[in-house]
Amino acid sequence: MQRNVATSLVLIMLLSSLAGCLDFNDEINENTDVDDTDSTTEMKTTNAYYVSTSSDAICDSERKEWIYYIEDTEMLMYCNGSTLSPIGSTIPTSIIDVVDATPADCATGGVTIIVGTDDNKDGQLNQNEKDTDYHLCNGQDGMNGADGSDGQNGADGNDGADGTDGLNGADGVNGVDAIGCTVIALHDSHYNSIVDCQDSMTYRHEDSSKYSWVEIGNYQASPKGCDMGEDECEGYAEIVTYDSDSNTAFYVNAVDSSVDMISLADPSSPTMLQRIDVSSYGEPNSIAINNGVVAMAVANGADDMANGYILTYSTNGTFLNSYTAGVLPDMITFTHSGEYILSANEGQPNDDYDIDPEGSVTVVEVATGTVTQIDFTSFNNDRQTLIDEGVRLYANPGFSTVAQDLEPEYITVSTDDSTAYVIFQENNAFGMIDLGTMTLSSIVALGTKDYSEGCYDFSDKDGGVVLTCGAPVSSMYMPDAISLFNADGEDYILTANEGDSREYEGDISEWTDEGRADDLVLNATHWAEMGYDSQDQSDLLEKENLGRLKVSLVDGDHDGDGQVEEIVGFGARSMSIWNSNGELVFDTGDDLTMITQNYNEYLNPYTASRNDDKGSEPEGITSGTYGDRTYAFLGLERAGGIAIYDITNPTNAHFDQYLTFADHVSPEGVTFVPSSESPTNQPLLLIANEVSGTIAIASPVHLSDGAKDPVEEEVGCFAADTGAHLAIDCEHQYTVMGDSDVHWQLVGEYDSGLGEGASEIPAYDAASQRAFVVNAVAGSVDILDLSTPAHPILVHRIVVNNGEPNSVAVHDGIVAVAVAGTGEEGSGMSKQDAGFAVFMDTDGNAIATVSAGALPDMITFTPDGSAALVANEGEPNDSYTNDPEGSVSYIDLTNGVSSLTQSDVTHIYFRDFESQLTALQADGVRIFGPGANVSQDLEPEYIAVSSDGLTAMVVLQENNALAEIDLSTKTVTAIHALGFKNYSTGMYDFSDKDDGVNFANYNGVFGMFMPDAMSSFTINGETFYVTANEGDARDYWFDAADETECLAAGGLEYDDDDGCLAYSEEMRLDDFDLDDTTFPDEDELLHKTQLGRLKTTTANNCGDTDDDGDLDFVCSYGARSFTIWDSNGDLVWDSGDQISHLVASNGEWINGYTGSRNDDKGAEPEGITVGQAYGNTYAFVGLERAGGIMIFDISNPNAPVFNQYVYLPDHVSPEGLAFVSGADSPNGAPMLIVAHEVSGTIAILQPLFV
16 A cells, blocks of 8 residues: 655756756847758757757757757657657656565664656666655654654754755845835826835836836934934935945045945845944045955045045955045046046145146056056147037136146946046036047037926925926036946947036135026126017016026127027036047936826926926936846936936937935935846945935835737727726637726746646745646646746656645745545545645755654645644545544754654644533534544644744634644644624625626525634734635535435435435535524525525524424525634634626626626636735735635725726636745746646736826
């Protein structure tokens, strides 16, 4: 005799090929000819290929291990030598066999577990296929023997502890999700939604990308409790950069004259590592990192008119070297190769403007320490030529030379390291430095932007958002930060067009080039010729128009008569893209004016006070690539947010989204961290905020992956109306929409091909990106690769020949399976005998096996993974002559799964409640099995654990109760009767013979909640439990040859199809007599189109309150709902009749089969899970008979809100559901895995914003 309980798997190279190479979204070249020599060479390294038809797939000696995905059949095929075979025929299958142990192995009896791989696919383990065997022996000696063997694996136990550390890392990422984001729909706005994450708000429009950047972490560099209004926080964080090798961010702290280091190993919770004090040199202005070298630009602290310093440190904070730079080194960078360090030395004059150092660029050759000072004196004789070209050289005229007037602000380097581009901000020009000759080769004027081509707000005294279109103002670009990116092999330069005037006020003298427009004297004749009469000219300079605008006093007077022909402003209130010759190819125009306000109000009110100056004031800029797009990130110093642009096409860039912050003021430095260098494997954006003295860390949330708009004509969708809700009707999905902008869409499917029972319970492991699915047809746990959610792939099958896997759970790379016996009674291996809990890794390799109770039906882990819990249902045999105790097995995993022995298992029974039978029944606990005591009658169905891991709530479905277990003492502390649902408070259809949808209100009809699945969740620190109230009757039939044999065996009746009835509590209502007082219209009610067909119970005389033989109320099965309970088992909220009505549309059932189940339990809520996404908590309820998934927002447990109903016509009878958070999902989007029992399929759903 055999019984299967554990496995040890040997995987072929298929799995690594799939995981590492076969990414159908990104990696596979669909257009490459398989016969092409070059592509053949490439494919040898990948072993995977995407082809249109099977005829395109070639198997030969060079391709003997190749995998092909056949597009037209959507099949995965495998080269089995020279033969192309379906992947199912080559999927490795493991066999778990359990036989009686020999006396030599177990002197007191027991079982031997034999594990191996079924290489010849005959469904049996031959001698040469056996890999491992285990002995589970009866008696103390036998168990000690097992302990000895497991003790040898103690080292693996330590590895298990390391696994726990890995989980903590994942929790760090989940902390990002825990920010809590809400998506708010906007109407009549240039934005269509806001992703509100409390700490950040992201404004999106209908063409925004599917990624939403949100704040995931922050660090306060300024003192705790500092007052920004008193400038107490300012200057503690100005420029930030990042080292990927150490996961460390370095930022400039100008207040303390230091560069500070924080760990970003967990970006949601940065921690201080070290402070590098450079105060002995001066004040740090900029920082850069390359190849483990940290370079700092430091102004001279003793004399700011003297040369400054370039300091270098290692990334662990060790001082390396000091180099002399020019005066006031303001920005520093490396060449891409890391060969050179470059600093832009601004050479700003003193306050009296009687000392004006030359601007310069310092170049340090890292390998040799050679320092080159690049000055600009070669242009001193070209002043007038440069002025004529538009270079501003007006500062302190007659005193300063060109070299003194030019003030380098920022540097970026060409992709090939041949050219450095230098911004002369105050001069409104580019400088181009030849790094081969180390000379300034050219200066290019940037010109002015014509504000008359857009709409802007130029006043801080106009009372709000007042846009002036066509204003006669020219404004100088005057960038601050610049950044270089490459598109299609060409270099482009991004500029943040802040603008800056010169204003010096010393003890002796002062000088400025700035005034307000109302200080100007307009050339009346010129302006009249432009169409402005004298009144118009006067109006133009009013404070609510242009009068308050800060303008240049040295530009615009073209004939030198003191009257201006042109009003010239500072900065362009925009981002620009220039080619490598300094020619403008794109400008954002008036975008920033528009995106920083909504509904005619500024998102940051402070912006309005800056409109007279430079508006939102673009200051910091960087770029980065993620997905297949390149984006620019533009920091707005005064508006306080980050404007994100798609710059993939530099000549046609477009606004993507706008990220704002609650606690971060004045973004100064912006750094992009690509996903390949990020500790989260997702891109990061680091933002140093000058005024608040904080670092903000943002990352993209992937809202969907490859999902299409559900209403696109190309997928055959159209709008529908259920009569109460809008719906989206597509070929493979029908969605009833509730109060939500999130649309859960079918993105991937897996068909076992085995039909009913082949897909029942799923579980998911984030690290391996695999789902584990109970397959009752094959008697297996199937392993699916979900690394590409759109293409689930079966990669391994673990078969239990004579056992029945009922449930699977995963925690931190450990897979747990509940296995029940299927042997004959008396064999010691039947369902009424002890089952097993099998533990394996995510490759299916067996780790440990222990005995559980009778009929292990569900298994789960505690939140921290320190224990596994098994609900042992203990169902009676078919003849109801053997009724084992129900129990819960507590499996202690604190010593590691590899060290697990039977001594780590505690069976938790209900024996302490034997004396409380009468009290339990009086409370409403259904205890009624023939001849059964309390312990035998209670049947644990499902377990949910509180978030603190201290309490387990256990569903006793047939008993209509919950059992509460104290996990610290491992005892049942209470049994909570769930009571009845009063159907008179809603409208229901209770007939399968009424030819349609006929909702009516019935008094005296009640439903027993009798949940199947249950899940726990926490809101504001309080634990709640949510149940899917399926309902279930006890109905037992056993085999008998005929009626005579049936009755002789104690059976109640015989049926040719079902056999011999041993026990049934179930009757239709028309078989009962109803109380005439309660039901005066009894005859009408018992008609088959009303209540007559409703299935009810005879147990405990339910409904006959006065024991007179008629029913005073009706007791039916299930509540046709899902319910939220508090931690005491008290009802908090029930969905009422919502499910019944939501599965109907305009007088018809969305799934016609629903009507045939109304006499039973209706839509039959069976599976349920809970998940957090976008700041909300959702319940996902699987409807076994109606089909589909109900989704409710349960963030407020007292008032949940219907979100949507997703019906999938190709997937029948959802049984088990698994929610995967965005942090754990393969593509960053939350994911719902739904196993469908009848169709034997898996559906993958992910959210899309609509």
